[in-house]
Amino acid sequence: MKNLKSRYIGYAFLLTIVAFSSACKKEYLNPNAATAGDVLTSAKGLTGVTVGLQKNYSTTRAGILYATITLNGLTTNELISINTGNTSEERLVAGGVQVDGTNSILLNVWAGANKIIYDADNVINNAVNLPDKNYAAGLIAYASVFKALAVGSLSEYWEKVPAGTGQNVTFISRADGYNKAITTIDNALAVIAANPISTSFLSNIPTGVDIPSTLNALKARYALFVGNYSLALSSANAVDLTKRSSFTYDAQNLNPIFEVATSTNNVIQPKNINLGQTGANIPDGGDGRIPFYTAINTTVRINGFGAGTFTQFPIYLPGEMTLIKAEAYARQATPDLTSALTELNKVVTKTAAADPFGVGAALPALTGPYTQQQLLDLIYKHRCIELFMSGLKLEDMRRFNQPLADRKRNFFPYPFAERDNNTNTPADPTF
Numbered sequence: 001m002k003n004l005k006s007r008y009i010g011y012a013f014l015l016t017i018v019a020f021s022s023a024c025k026k027e028y029l030n031p032n033a034a035t036a037g038d039v040l041t042s043a044k045g046l047t048g049v050t051v052g053l054q055k056n057y058s059t060t061r062a063g064i065l066y067a068t069i070t071l072n073g074l075t076t077n078e079l080i081s082i083n084t085g086n087t088s089e090e091r092l093v094a095g096g097v098q099v100d101g102t103n104s105i106l107l108n109v110w111a112g113a114n115k116i117i118y119d120a121d122n123v124i125n126n127a128v129n130l131p132d133k134n135y136a137a138g139l140i141a142y143a144s145v146f147k148a149l150a151v152g153s154l155s156e157y158w159e160k161v162p163a164g165t166g167q168n169v170t171f172i173s174r175a176d177g178y179n180k181a182i183t184t185i186d187n188a189l190a191v192i193a194a195n196p197i198s199t200s201f202l203s204n205i206p207t208g209v210d211i212p213s214t215l216n217a218l219k220a221r222y223a224l225f226v227g228n229y230s231l232a233l234s235s236a237n238a239v240d241l242t243k244r245s246s247f248t249y250d251a252q253n254l255n256p257i258f259e260v261a262t263s264t265n266n267v268i269q270p271k272n273i274n275l276g277q278t279g280a281n282i283p284d285g286g287d288g289r290i291p292f293y294t295a296i297n298t299t300v301r302i303n304g305f306g307a308g309t310f311t312q313f314p315i316y317l318p319g320e321m322t323l324i325k326a327e328a329y330a331r332q333a334t335p336d337l338t339s340a341l342t343e344l345n346k347v348v349t350k351t352a353a354a355d356p357f358g359v360g361a362a363l364p365a366l367t368g369p370y371t372q373q374q375l376l377d378l379i380y381k382h383r384c385i386e387l388f389m390s391g392l393k394l395e396d397m398r399r400f401n402q403p404l405a406d407r408k409r410n411f412f413p414y415p416f417a418e419r420d421n422n423t424n425t426p427a428d429p430t431f
Helices: 002-021 036-041 043-058 064-075 087-094 104-127 133-157 174-194 211-225 229-237 256-262 289-293 318-331 337-349 372-386 393-399
Strands: 079-081 160-162 171-173 268-270 294-297 299-302
Touching (some): 043 064, 043 133, 064 133, 064 256, 079 087, 087 104, 133 174, 160 174, 229 318, 256 299, 268 299, 289 372, 318 337, 318 372, 372 393
Antiparallel strands (some): 160 171
């Protein structure tokens, strides 16, 4: 990851320090230090903040990537907790009222997402003033990827999400949250259409993220989640499925799934060889995705994108885009079940060699004929397998009307850190 461009990271940390310092009654100024204004008005400073977004999102146990995978996996029975001493994980497994505003994993998602939104807004709002519009376009587009991911994370787990950042912010519905993420993406796409991203910007950020494809992929994901099937379909079609877009890691910034769970076997692991699926949703015999995502070492262990210290973690999978198309065709006002089955079979028959990340079921094609509901049931089944440990299953369970008994919670309580400091915090959900 080129050490996450460490020469820029200091600017992100400096901005945080300056923000906290401004609240103090006494000021102790360092005449040699950059000010917040310097950081937010220079290309170098804004690049530092932008690179910090990826580090905060994709690394360490406190990062959103690890926290969302753990929160989602334990809640939907993809994963189990290995160590009873890990209180927050154990309470997610217990579910229901055992999950409250003190849960540290919930707080990591909530606080981390809001911090990323705050920092991304600083980049987006200040980059427009830079004279180099192509470099500015890169800053805006890259920051928008992480803002969209952060808003999407909040919208998946809470019934209402903050309308902005700051003290006593108001809340909007989770659907409005997803639409807010789409608006952020649309702005970024318009900016880079007018001013293509400069190569100098790309040389100053970590490698691995295909910015245009990622923006369209996230737009397709969130359009699907709000039921805008035509937009989901057109956005998924705009993604180049031959390209990888992923978080990369190095000796200073490790893959967080491997660092915390795989290497220690002391926090989380897959529930079983069936990925926690039951009944008709159990993977078919010979499904090549099972040995991709799991390994057997006495018990079932994490493999796939948590297999190694430097294993890249995809921001989206090509298979997700294909399954979005299948679902959009099946759910649109006049369902196109033929096209839906065609897209579904692209995932069912795909070999590992044909997938940029090596994810392949390599199963015989489904022949049908199927009713709309039968096709939706199959799409759900293959989303659960193709997108294992992606952090998306809870949203899928709600959207496909899976039984409440199959998950530990439907939505989550608001962290006490928010409730204690914001009088606008909504009531917690009952389940």
